[in-house]
Amino acid sequence: MKLRSIELALPGAAEAAAFLTDIWGMAPAEVRDGTHYLRGSGGFPYLVALEESPDNHVRSTTFICSAERLEQLKARVSAAGLPAMPVISNDPGGGHGIIVELAEGELLRFLTDAGEVAPIEGEDLPVKLTHVVFNSVDAEVTAHLVEDTLGFRVSDRTRGMVFVRCNDSHHSTAFARAGFASLNHIAFEMVDMDAVMRGIGRLRDHGMVPAWGPGRHGPGANVFAYFIAPFGPVVEFSTAVEKVPEDYRAGTPEDWTWPEGRIDQWGMSDKDFNALREAEERFRHRRDWQPRPLNEEQA
Ligand SMILES: [Fe+2]
Numbered sequence: 001m002k003l004r005s006i007e008l009a010l011p012g013a014a015e016a017a018a019f020l021t022d023i024w025g026m027a028p029a030e031v032r033d034g035t036h037y038l039r040g041s042g043g044f045p046y047l048v049a050l051e052e053s054p055d056n057h058v059r060s061t062t063f064i065c066s067a068e069r070l071e072q073l074k075a076r077v078s079a080a081g082l083p084a085m086p087v088i089s090n091d092p093g094g095g096h097g098i099i100v101e102l103a104e105g106e107l108l109r110f111l112t113d114a115g116e117v118a119p120i121e122g123e124d125l126p127v128k129l130t131h132v133v134f135n136s137v138d139a140e141v142t143a144h145l146v147e148d149t150l151g152f153r154v155s156d157r158t159r160g161m162v163f164v165r166c167n168d169s170h171h172s173t174a175f176a177r178a179g180f181a182s183l184n185h186i187a188f189e190m191v192d193m194d195a196v197m198r199g200i201g202r203l204r205d206h207g208m209v210p211a212w213g214p215g216r217h218g219p220g221a222n223v224f225a226y227f228i229a230p231f232g233p234v235v236e237f238s239t240a241v242e243k244v245p246e247d248y249r250a251g252t253p254e255d256w257t258w259p260e261g262r263i264d265q266w267g268m269s270d271k272d273f274n275a276l277r278e279a280e281e282r283f284r285h286r287r288d289w290q291p292r293p294l295n296e297e298q299a
Pocket residue numbers: 131133185187224236238
């Protein structure tokens with residue numbers, strides 16, 4: 001199972017796409033039916049889709065899996081009675097699968113038979129998405145749901161978050177104990193720490209400073225720098241998230257405490273909590289489809 005992409009709807013999709021290509025550092029993939037698709041250097045045909053809409057919302061977060069895994073997911077999602085629907089993807093790469101709504105409206109799409117493209121050169125391009133994090137009213141409910149129904153595993157719990165993996169990467173998603181349901185942030189994997197630092201410099205050239213970072217997290221041990229994108233959401237340059245073994249022991253909040261005054265391993269960054277929180281409330285989840293049995297013909 002791999003995290004591939006996030007599909008957002010928002011006013012000003014073209015301007016958002018221009019920020020992501022001209023400043024953030026992505027490459028344009030294509031514009032299809034008015035939706036802007038942006039890619040990184042890796043083999044996924046796109047990482048971010050931006051569809052024009054009167055308001056901000058998250059349409060889906062897409063994972064790629066095997067046909068066998070998809071069949072297991074269909075059975076478990078049906079048994080759990082979650083709102084879901086069979087889908088054929090019209091996005092670059094195509095593929096087919098299901099879209100599922102989790103406990104607080106989070107929309108996860110699982111595709112199989114989705115095409116890849118040739119990687120492209122560019123040391124300042126993100127390689128791929130490394131995680132998409134959601135805000136939750138009750139992160140534990142959703143964490144148990146994704147373990148029991150989707151076969152994901154909790155890697156670590158902190159006072160603020162539950163980190164969840166779907167392969168050997170420490171986390172591909174996480175659920176923040178926020179008190180509301182929305183998109184928390186989108187993290188882009190850069191080639192190395194220099195690429196993260198050059199990214200910070202590139203944004204600085206355009207008058208933007210990190211809302212938090214640079215720093216190195218506790219759980220996952222990844223390097224981070226968070227920015228508030230001009231089109232609303234929190235976006236992160238990240239690199240080198242930890243790989244964990246199958247039998248990784250899930251840490252508890254007591255395992256992940258910082259000394260007084262610290263909020264990351266390096267201890268050199270300031271965090272603008274208020275600005276981040278405001279940005280984290282901008283993209284809510286919204287389903288624009290009616291649930292249908294997963295054994296129906298795909299539509
Ligand atoms: Fe992150």
